[in-house]
Amino acid sequence: MGSKKIVWVMLLVLAVGIAGWGVLKPRDSVPGVEETVNIAPRASEALALAESSPSAGPTGDPVKALLPAQKLNAADSRKISILRELIQTRNDNDPRMDTELRNLSAAAKAEIQSIYRDTKPESRNERGTMVFLLGREIRDPAELSFFRGVLQEKPCLSLENCERPAGAVSGDEEHLETINDTTASYPQLIALRALVHRANELKEASQEGSALFSGILDTLREARNSPNPKIADAAQSAVKELSNE
């Protein structure tokens, strides 16, 4: 009789164990799971990456180095050096992006525009990063020419080669390519975002009558005729949002 009891106890423990296993198995059943996974030693590897492509020289894009080139002082040179390093490491979350690459002088802005012009069009994130840095510090209407040029660039047809259309894809492949369209228009999307953001700042400061606000609105109006239909549509929405046109 004693051994039968043991058998029953064992069966009960087995059942509880198997049930417990089943409960643990579905991964979403434990929201907020906080197992400690420390991969900190790998973080340094991000900075060791040096995979960026070399610049390919002028591209024939509408963007020119529109601010007059000026001699860089030591602080400007340091900022440009940091920018080049950030681009090379492909680490968008380097905090120096927000701590060091601010308060750009006119000379530094002109230099960044020049680097943009010389960066090959397939380097979408590199180009977008430069537009981002310039876009969060738009202070003068003269700076808008650069954004006008970015928004009038012809569409990048493939991330491998902006000049050559990518091959047709099947339905199954479409799902794998979901971010490619956005990246193809990335510098332009960043430019639009920056302009809208700056215009809203001016609106909040009741500076809708300023030359800068008018210039931004004009830039967006022109972008409605961008050769990139995605950008033309987005510019249309932006103009509507800012001026009800």
Next chain:
Amino acid sequence: MTVTSKTLMTLFLLVVALFASKVNAEDARDLRDLQFDANVEEPLRKQMLGDLAFMGSVQGSNSTPLHAKIFGKVDGPTYSAWFASRIQSVGKNACGSGNAVACVIPFFASNKMWVTKNYTQFDHPQIARISVIFHEARHSEVQNGNWSHANCPTPFRDERGNDVKSLWTGALLAGQPACDVTPFGSYGSQTVLLKNIAMNCANCTEKVRADAEIYGNDQFGRIIDAKAKAAMRADFGMKPKRI
């Protein structure tokens, strides 16, 4: 004890041992255990580990309810555990498309992710790249039918009434298995991830948060069910869409 009870005892101990090893394996799973096939070149491996290291360093101020349900908190170790519990190895493959970045092939190996040369060759913003591997990791969930995609509706138009299509190939997405009807699928969870990084990442740069917003909006377009969309809008604190 009888022979039967001895057999049962042995069986019992075997199952307990198996259960214990399984639990330990889950607990011990760690991104440092991620295995890379020999054909994954060093730059690609470094890029992926660098991206995962970034996600592992994220510090969040808050998280939306959908994010809490899918991932947990906006928090680096939580993201690392989420990814590591789904993907144990990485190989290199073309993923059947010249333009793909990564894929999971469940019938082949559900916990294996394949990355393509485009992971390093295409110049995507970092958070966009990361969102793709989290999207694909969601497809590894066998117990959830791998979160198969829904066919996009025909016609499939954006909020401005334009046909949704690939900019470069011109291919229409209508009728293609490239949409989701739930916030919990691959596109849905990818959108939730991106939106939460945009809103709640306390130690992300402005650029990363701006990128997360841009790509999150883009992925949101792949959600086609009205109720799912409304739930996600509410989750993100977006204004309800006027009809």
